[in-house]
Amino acid sequence: MQTISAPQPLLSLMALLPLAGALLLWAVPPLGRLARPLGLLVSLGVLGLGIRVLTLFDASQASTVQMAETRQWIPALGAHWALGVDGLGLAMLLLGAFLTPIVLLASWGDVPADRQARFTGLVLCLEAFIVVIFAARDIFLFYVCFEAMLLPVYFLIGTFGGPGRRRAALKFLLYSLAGGLVMLVGVVALMVNSIPAPDPTTGIAGGPSLLISDVAANLQVSQGAARWIFLSFFLAFAIKAPMVPVHTWLPDTAEQATPGTSVLLIGVLDKIGTYGMIALVLPLFPEASRWAAPVILVLAAVSIIYGGLVAIAQDHLYRLISYTSISHFGFMVLGIFVGSQVAANGAMVYMVAHGLSIAGLYLVTGFLARRTGTVLISELGGMARVTPLVAGTFLVSGLASIALPGLSGFVPEWMVLTGTFSVSTALGGVALAGVVIAAVYVLVPYQRVFTGAPDPSRTGTPDLEGREKLVLVPVIAAMLALGLAPAVLTSTLDGVAEQVSTTVSRQAAGDAATSASSATEGITK
Incomplete structure (x- = not known):
């Protein structure tokens, strides 16, 4: 894989700046009084660095790793501090940098002042x-941060969540650790079986290297061993994504976490699952990816239908939104493994679009809960007459989630559908059924919560205030921008999508069609 070196270590700065801000807040207690503005300032600084990276990024070579930084870290293991981004990595970095200050601003009133330093530092x-994971070009570096990021998420859920926060945090941690431990077996196997290529001039083999490009070029294992190593990585990413049947941690976590934590966890961090499939699984294990594609496509189809149907049955808004995400992740995985360049491009744009819509849904639901003291659909009704701005922003976010034309979700979902139909009519039919189900799980709850006559006790409930408007306006603006000008992102990701689609066999997708149809029929019955 070709790389373009960075003129400045901007990616390292993007990672070190928020870490330094967190350590400063924790190490200097008097700064706790300034935790909110200091955290916001640091996160805006990271966003500024991200924009600088964007201006230096060559979109015409988006499939090439750019802004590359490589330094020796643990020579005995072949581990490097190696950062760099292609088009997809940059898109995810910018999504995380965009949503972090919004989360801090939205959480301004959710966390007591005496605990703001801890909360802000964890964020x-x-x-x-987030920066290191989406920019890592070394497998060991990726793995270390993949595991280490569990700690701030665990404490954000377990310290600042709802009454069942400790159980939800523990469940999240156990699922994630299980996936990480399985991946560790695969990482060790790669270290043992990645034979360094000899120097072309001397003929002497170099030292070990866990750079993704080096491992992909030098991995020497049997077909069977490669498949087992593939499964160790894929299982970890399927848990993170999350895919059925390893999804059950997500609804419990989303129910108990603060809205801001859910935005970062589901809107950004869970994309590590789909990102890892694209950035690690496919280039390292192309044959195993083709071998497993039929089963993965069936699981993606099941996730689309199952997540949507269970979402319809929910009375708790946070759980409802979490199940819609399971359905959306099914679309992403379907686009990645179906073997169509159009669908792969759509899946990657979907990752960004879902992050925006999920941010809108969780944040505005949190604002509603702050006013009413509940997120149970059965206890709400007629809120549009009392809080029209809350109702309007929820509706816009929901419509973006179900791919209304002109909003962020439309183009990626359309691309996944058309790309899937070009390969398999059966899988395309399953995905289309998921679109119909999506309309039900968004519009019916909206009708129950916001339309009709309001409860007299809700009269006088305040609508969105200034800070809350400041939070939601950029999110909705981003949904509109991606919906009206998607070519900026789709054209940038097209080269990456071509690499993805050529790795996965079209025949594998065809082999999955019959199984997907029967599995979906069983669910709907």
């Missing part, structure tokens, strides 16, 4: 891991 620490 900044999490942002540092």
Whole structure:
């Protein structure tokens, strides 16, 4: 894989700045009084660095790793501090940098002043891991941060969540650790079986290297061993994504976490699952990816239908939104493994679009809960007459989630559908059924919560205030921008999508069609 070196270590700065801010807040207690503005300032600084990276990024070579930084870290293991981004990595970095200050601003009133330093520090620490994970070009570096980022998420859920926060945090941690431990087996196997290529001039083999490009070029294992190593990585990413049947941690976590934590966890961090499939699984294990594609496509189809149907049955808004995400992740995985360049491009744009819509849904639901004291659909009704701005922003976010034309979700979902139909009519039919189900799980709850006559006790409930408007306006603006000008992102990701689609066999997708149809029929019955 070709790389373009960075003129400045901007990616390292993007990672170190929020980490330094977190350490400063924790190490200097008097700064706790300034935690909110300091955290916001640091996160805006990271966003500024991200924009600088964007201006230096050559979109015409978006499939090439750019802004590359490589330094020796642990020579005995072949581990490097190696950062760099292609078009997809940059898109995810910018999404995380965009949403972090919004989360800090939205959480201004959710966390007591005496605990703001801890909360803000955890969010900044999490942002540092987000940067490294989506920019890592070394497998060991990726794995270390993949595991380490569990700690700030665990404490954000377990310390600042709802009454069942400790159980939800523990469940999240156990699922994630299980996936990480399985991946560790695969990482060790790669270290043992990645034979360094000899120097072309001397003929002497170099030292070990866990750079993704080096491992992909030098991995020497049997077909069977490669498949087992593939499964160790894929299982970890399927848990993170999350895919059925390893999804059950997500609804419990989303129910108990603060809205801001859910935005970062589901809107950004869970994309590590789909990103890892594209950035690690496909280039390292192309044959195993083709071998497993039929089963993965069936699981993606099941996730689309199952997540949507269970979402319809929910009375708790946070759980409802979490199940819609399971359905959306099914679309992303379908686009990645179906073997169509159009669908792969759509899946990657979907990752960004879903992050925006999920941010809008969780944040505005949090604002509604702050006013009413509940997120149970059965206890709400007629809120549009009392809080029209809350109702309007929820509706816009929901419509973006179900791919209304002109909003962020439309183009990526359309691309996944058309790309899937070009390969398999059966899988395309399953995805289309998921679109119909999506309209039900968004519009019916909206009708129950916001239309009709309001409860007299809700009269006088305040609508969105200034800070809350400041939070939601950029999110909705981003949904509109991506919906009206998607070519900026689709054209940038097209080269990456071509690499993805050529790795996965079209025949594998065809082999999955019959199984997907029967599996979906069983679910709907």
